[in-house]
Amino acid sequence: MHRSRSAVIAAVVALALGGAGLSCGGDGGTPPASVATLTITPGDDAALPVGQTRSLTATTTDANGGTLTGRTIAWSVGGAQAGAVSLNTTTGGAVTVTAATAGTATVTATSEGKSDAVTFTVTGATPTTASVGTNDVSLTFTPPTVTIRVGGTVTFTIGDQHNVDFEDSNLPDMLTLGQDGTVTFPTVGTFRYRCLPHSAGFDQGMVGRVVVVAN
């Protein structure tokens, strides 16, 4: 009996403390339990291409590892290249990090003197254009694989002995030998093509790939 009654009391006290914590917010009175640790999730340092975003969440816990809700969390960006990323907000438990320009920046979340940080290395954006040529000795497209952003274009300058036949019938073939051209790629995916006189299917001989990515 004694044990279960004290368990009930403990639960009531915990509820009261939790409620007080929520209403305090961090401005006025002393919180019932101070923040012992702050953890950002996901917490791994990351590479982020320009234009991409990453959502971060900060969790605060007390000395016993219990989650503390409602605590004020301040977010900031530091480092010599702090402009590499931007934050959609600087308060609250969650932010969205946007990769702005190439560089390295550290995002820090702080609550009641406890903090955690994640470093982002922003890499250059995938180009929107690429060029493909040919090598008449090795009978290859050069380079055999190009990567562009969706909506981008690839310019083929192929010389007199070759042509371009896409596997995807939605893409415009250039079947006349020596026919140069620029092709737009409106959808994400990997698009195979070949030179008809110098290939056997899309995997053997003079074949190429256009990889189209979202960012």
Ligand SMILES: [Cu+2]
């Ligand atoms: Cu060819």
